[in-house]
Amino acid sequence: AGGPARLTATGLTAGYGQATVLHDVDLELHAGQVLAVLGANGAGKSTLAKSLAGMIPIRSGTVSLDGAPIDQLSSFQRVRKGLALVPEGRRLFADLTVRENLELGVGARSTHQSLDRIHELFPKLTELSGRAAGALSGGEQQMVAIGRALASEPKVIVFDELSLGLAPVVVDRLLEAVDEIAAWGTAVVLIEQNVHRALALADEALVLRQGRVVFRGDPAAFSDEALRLAYLGTD
Ligand code: ATP
Numbered sequence: 001a002g003g004p005a006r007l008t009a010t011g012l013t014a015g016y017g018q019a020t021v022l023h024d025v026d027l028e029l030h031a032g033q034v035l036a037v038l039g040a041n042g043a044g045k046s047t048l049a050k051s052l053a054g055m056i057p058i059r060s061g062t063v064s065l066d067g068a069p070i071d072q073l074s075s076f077q078r079v080r081k082g083l084a085l086v087p088e089g090r091r092l093f094a095d096l097t098v099r100e101n102l103e104l105g106v107g108a109r110s111t112h113q114s115l116d117r118i119h120e121l122f123p124k125l126t127e128l129s130g131r132a133a134g135a136l137s138g139g140e141q142q143m144v145a146i147g148r149a150l151a152s153e154p155k156v157i158v159f160d161e162l163s164l165g166l167a168p169v170v171v172d173r174l175l176e177a178v179d180e181i182a183a184w185g186t187a188v189v190l191i192e193q194n195v196h197r198a199l200a201l202a203d204e205a206l207v208l209r210q211g212r213v214v215f216r217g218d219p220a221a222f223s224d225e226a227l228r229l230a231y232l233g234t235d
Contacts, residue, residue, distance in 0.1 A: 004067030006031050006187040007052070007083070007156045011061035014051040020059065021047045022211045029156070029204070034178065034188040036202035036219060038195055044211040045191045046088055049160040052189065053085035054078045065156065082155035088164065090145040094134025098125055101133050102147050118147040121177055139170035146177065157181060158189040163197075175201055 005028045012025040022044045029035050039045050050056045052063055054075035063071040070078050075085070092101050102115060102125070119126045122143040128136060133144055142162065149157055159178065163171040171194060179201055182188045192198035199205060199219040207215040207222075215222065 004064070005029055006033075006066060007189070008064045008067075009052065009061065012048070012051055012063065013059040013061055014047055014056060015059065016047075016056070020211070022051060022208075024061070025208070025211075025213055027206055027213075027216070029187045029189065031155070031185045031187055032182055033203040034182050034190055034201055036198040036205045037189060037191045037208065038198065038205060039208035043208040045208055046160055047211070048208065049085060049088075049158050049189070049191055052156075052158055053083065055085070055087075079152050079154070082153070083158070084149035084152050084154035084156070085158045086142075086145050086149045086160065086162065088160040090141050092133040092141055092144055092148075095132055097130050098133055098136070098144050099129045101144050102151055104148060104151075114151050114153045118150050121150070121180060122147060137170075138166050139174070142166065142170075142174055143177075146174070146181075150181070154186060156187045156189070158191070160191045162190065162192060163194055171197070 007027070007029040009025060009027045013020060013023055015021040025048060027035065037045050037048060047056070051058050054073060054077070058071055061071070062069055065081055065083055070081055070083065073081065093104070102118065124140065125143055125147055128140060133141060136144065162174055162178070166174070175197055178188060178190060190198055190202065199222060202219045204217065205215065205219040205222050206213060
């Protein structure tokens with residue numbers, strides 16, 4: 001695809017307190033592409049998600065959206081520019097209704113059309129509209145969290161551990177939705193524990209090990225051997 005990538009990160013380094021967790025991460029993602037981010041527990045996947053979304057400051061490097069730097073912007077400003085996060089653990093307002101949670105995602109970029117589109121993607125949310133988010137099943141809550149992110153009509157959406165704790169049939173449904181969201185032209189960063197499912201969906205894979213990129217490329221070229229190295233680190 002010509003022109004600047006939708007999302008670019010170069011030399012991304014980030015951490016917490018004294019600890020540097022992510023080292024020199026580069027990535028590039030175009031409209032409609034899915035990037036699967038894989039790695040063992042503690043490899044830095046969530047830290048990457050938070051760095052991209054502005055939930056934690058970066059130490060060095062750049063993050064750009066359509067060629068313009070966004071790394072100095074707050075997470076809220078990044079949402080307005082078109083980068084939304086579906087956080088690990090969903091972080092809904094349990095006492096608010098589904099509709100209220102969705103409306104919280106409605107920013108300057110949003111229209112009624114985006115809410116219509118969310119209800120087309122997840123028809124179930126229409127019937128659950130008046131229910132408290134905290135009373136829903138895990139899968140339903142994840143639909144609300146995805147819907148909330150989509151309400152801002154993002155150009156880039158980052159999913160952090162989308163399927164954590166959910167039944168396989170629910171995971172399948174959510175990953176179908178991810179595929180559909182990408183087909184709309186959204187660039188997708190998919191942090192996912194179901195490695196084989198994520199690779200089946202992805203246009204590109206990125207593997208982190210101890211906070212560094214150890215593989216970036218075609219998911220089809222991603223052999224079991226590469227997986228073993230990434231996860232077990234016995235090279
Ligand atoms: P997991 O699948 O376990 O969530 P991950 O690949 O998402 O793993 P991160 O959550 O990014 O990994 O964590 C990477 C490292 O950063 C770990 O060593 C973790 O202990 C550390 N870390 C994560 N969050 C914090 C925090 N808020 N403060 C300090 N250290 C943290």
